[in-house]
Amino acid sequence: MRRYGKHTDEDDIRSRPNRKGNRPRTNIRPKHEDAAEGLVLTVDRGRLTCLVDDRIVLAMKARELGRKAAVVGDRVALVGDLSGKKDTLARIVRIEERTSVLRRTADDDDPFERVVVANADQLAIVTALADPEPRPRLIDRCLVAAYDGGLEPLLVMTKSDLAPPDKLLELYGDLDIPFVVTSREELENGDAAERVREELDGKVTAFVGHSGVGKTTLVNALVPEERRRLTGHVNAVTGRGRHTTTSALALPLLGDGGWVIDTPGVRSFGLAHIDPSRVIHAFPDLEPGTEGCPRACSHDEPDCALDEWVAEGHADPARLYSLRRLLATRERKEGD
Secondary structure (H helix, E strand, O other): OOHHHHHHOHOOOOOOOOOOOOOOOOOOOOOOOOEEEEEEEEHHHHHHHHHHHHHHHHEOOOHHHHHOOOOOOOOOEEOOOOOOOOOEEEEEEEOOOOOOEEEEOOOOOOOEEEEEOOOEEEEEEEEEEEOOOOHHHHHHHEEEEEEEEOEEEEEEEEEEOOOHHHHHHHHHHOOOEEEEEOOOHHHHHHHHHHHEEEEEEEEEEEEEOOOOOOOHHHHOOOOOOOHHHHHHHOOOOOOOOOOOOOOOOOEOOOOOEEEEEOOOOOOEOOOOOOOHHHHHOOOOOOHHHHHHHHHOOOOOOOOOOOOHHOOHHHHHHHHHHHHHHHHHHHOOOOOO
C-alpha cells in the first residue's frame, strides 16, 4: 500500500522515466563544422528550397535558431539529408552574416519589420510610365529602403510607347540613379530583357514594383522557363494564363553568375523600421556637411548645417533637395 504525507519515502514517489537517457541537459550547441553551404531560393510555409552545389534541397529551420528566420537570398549552413531526393528534408542550422537586407513594414504604423530579401547587390524598381500611372511616392519609399539596406537602386521604366520618360527622369536625375527605359514591344520581343540584363550580370538583383507595371513579364523574359527548371521552379499560373509571383523567388541568370529575385507585387511599402538618420549615408557628397548640424538634426530645419555646406559650393543644391524629399517620404503617405 502506497503511503503519503510524513510517512512517505523515495520508494513511494512515482517518477517519469528519462526516455533520452541520463545525460544532463546542456546549453552547448554543436558547431556543425561539417555543414554544407546553401542558398535560399524561396520560402513556403516553413519549408525552404535551397541550392546546395548543383542540387535542389528542401529544408526546414533547426530549433536552435529560435525565432531567427531565413529569407530568400540568405546563405545558410545545412545538415541532414542533402541528396535532394523526393520526400527528404534537411535542416538549416546556421544563417550566415548578411551583406544587405531589403526590409519593409505593412504600413508606417506597423512596428513589425519584415526582411524581404537578403544579400542582394541592387534593387530594380520597376514602374510603368502609363497604364498604370507612375507612383513617385512609392518609388521614393523603395529608394529609402534600398539606401538603408545597403542596396544600389536601378530604375526600370516600362511602357515608354504610352508616355515619354522625361518627367520621371527629371525627378530622379539628381540622385544619379542608373535607369533603363523599355516599351511594350521590347518586352514582348525580348529586346527589353537584353538591355536590362546589361545592368544585372554578375549581381544579385531584387525586383520590386506594383501590379501591372510589367515586372514579372520582364523577369520571365530574363529567366526563361527552361532556365527555371534548373532550380525546380516555375511561377504559379492564374486562371487567365498569366504568370504571377506569390512569394519571393531567386532565379539564376545566364552568363556571369547573376541572380534575379522576383518579389510579389506591392501595394504599399511601409518605412516604420527606417531610422531617418541613416538615409544620409546614400549622399556621400552631403554627409561631411552634417558635422556642424545640431544633435538629432532632421536635415530640414533652420539650424541644419547642410544649407551652408551647399551654399559654399561643396554640393549641388539639387542633391540637398533630393535628400530632403526622401527624408520627407517617411512622414508622407504614398498617395500624397
